[in-house]
Amino acid sequence: MAIAKAERLMNLALCLLGTRRPLSKRELRGSIEAYLEAGSDDSFNRMFERDKDDLRELGLVIETVENLDGETGYLARRDSNRLPPITLDAEEAAALGLAAKVWQQARLAGAASGALQKLRAAGMPEAEDAYEVHSALEPRIPVHEAAFEPLMLACRDRRPVTFDYRKANSARAEQRQVEPWTLECWRGHWYLAGWDRERSAERVFRLSRITGKVRSRAGAFSAEVPDVVTVRETVESWAGETATRTARIRLRAGAGYPLRSRATAVRDRGDGWDELEIPYGHGLDAWLVEFGPDVVVEEPADLRADVVDRLRAVAKD
Numbered sequence: 001m002a003i004a005k006a007e008r009l010m011n012l013a014l015c016l017l018g019t020r021r022p023l024s025k026r027e028l029r030g031s032i033e034a035y036l037e038a039g040s041d042d043s044f045n046r047m048f049e050r051d052k053d054d055l056r057e058l059g060l061v062i063e064t065v066e067n068l069d070g071e072t073g074y075l076a077r078r079d080s081n082r083l084p085p086i087t088l089d090a091e092e093a094a095a096l097g098l099a100a101k102v103w104q105q106a107r108l109a110g111a112a113s114g115a116l117q118k119l120r121a122a123g124m125p126e127a128e129d130a131y132e133v134h135s136a137l138e139p140r141i142p143v144h145e146a147a148f149e150p151l152m153l154a155c156r157d158r159r160p161v162t163f164d165y166r167k168a169n170s171a172r173a174e175q176r177q178v179e180p181w182t183l184e185c186w187r188g189h190w191y192l193a194g195w196d197r198e199r200s201a202e203r204v205f206r207l208s209r210i211t212g213k214v215r216s217r218a219g220a221f222s223a224e225v226p227d228v229v230t231v232r233e234t235v236e237s238w239a240g241e242t243a244t245r246t247a248r249i250r251l252r253a254g255a256g257y258p259l260r261s262r263a264t265a266v267r268d269r270g271d272g273w274d275e276l277e278i279p280y281g282h283g284l285d286a287w288l289v290e291f292g293p294d295v296v297v298e299e300p301a302d303l304r305a306d307v308v309d310r311l312r313a314v315a316k317d
Contacts, residue, residue, distance in 0.1 A: 008034040012051050013060055017081065022065040022073025145207040148183070150214040151192055155180045158225075160197070160217040163210050171313050173211045178203070179221045182228060184235040191238070193231045195223040202226075204238035206286075247280035248298040255294040285310060 011032045015023060029035040029044055038044035052074070056062055061080040065073050147163065154161045161180055166173040179195040189206055196203040226234075250273045251259060260266060263276040275298070278284070285306035288295050297304040 004034065008032065008047075009051055009054060012048075013055055013076070016055075016060070016062060016074060016076035017078060019075050022063070022067065022075045024071050024073050028074070145190060145210065147192075147207050147210040147214050148190060150216070151180055151207070152183055154214070154216060155182055155192075158221055160219060160221065161214050162217060163214045164212045165205055166209050166211055176203075176205070177217070178205070179223055179225075181225050182231050183207075184232055186235060191235050193235050193238075195221070197222065202234060204235055245280040245300065247278050247284060247300065247303050249276050249278060249288070250274070250296040250298060251276050251291075252294040256291050259288075259291065259295070 011034070012028065015028060015031055023031075025045070025048060028048070029038070035044055035048065038047055052062060055076075059081075060076055062074055062076050063080075065075065067073060151161065153159075159180075160177065162175060162177050164173040165176045177197040178192070179197065180192055181194045182192075184191050184193065189208060192205045192207060194203065194205075195201075246264070249259070250269070253268075253272050253274055259276060259278060260274075263278050265277040267275045269275055273296075280300070280303060285303055288297065288303075288307050289310045295307075297307050
């Protein structure tokens, strides 16, 4: 069955690439033996739609054209399906291979793998994979949030979106209307940066706090999209990368290694707890909450209050 489907897809691709005018479903059905053997029109339509989607997933650009009689036709122009000469050197090829590996646990895995295969078919040199055998560490970007894919597409297509968002210190979610700019991964969490229409200001949203479905909205962006470097700095600052003060916390011995790696000073209190000094910026309160009872904030007082507020909000859920 796999061979029969591969042959059917090949025949459909050849028909679409070999025509100078759009071919209707009726004409394609009469040209491909497997379609002639379809038991009914419904069976043929389902088979054709699946095959068309499979070819597009493989990278074939199929155009849909409506003629003067209102009949829909399909074709794949050769100039739209021809890659220019590939001039990557071995190091550039290795970088692309590494980038494709990064997405193996995400929904982009198929697209990344397919793109790599097409580049190799077009002449990209095969690079020795240093991560295949000699290393126990493999690059990964985990993506578990259902909101990632629709937001990624909305960022790419510059489409406004709406979604329900629950702030860390709030028990209820609120609807937000956002013009999405970009997605950034920081400390293992994904963040969306964009323009909040209701607040008329840029905002950063953590994807794990988006509830329900992300819905696209019609219309153009009303705010100018900043440079990607500026947006990345905004995400880092919002998520706590930019430190302006120092916080003193108590951390249970043997716990919180990510916190210890950022500490500028660590002192053993001798009672099963350690005292740490950590650079303090926006977002540190949300990070500390993730460590639960293993962390106690000593100072500053406003950070301690923010952590307590977040814990109370979580307890109400």
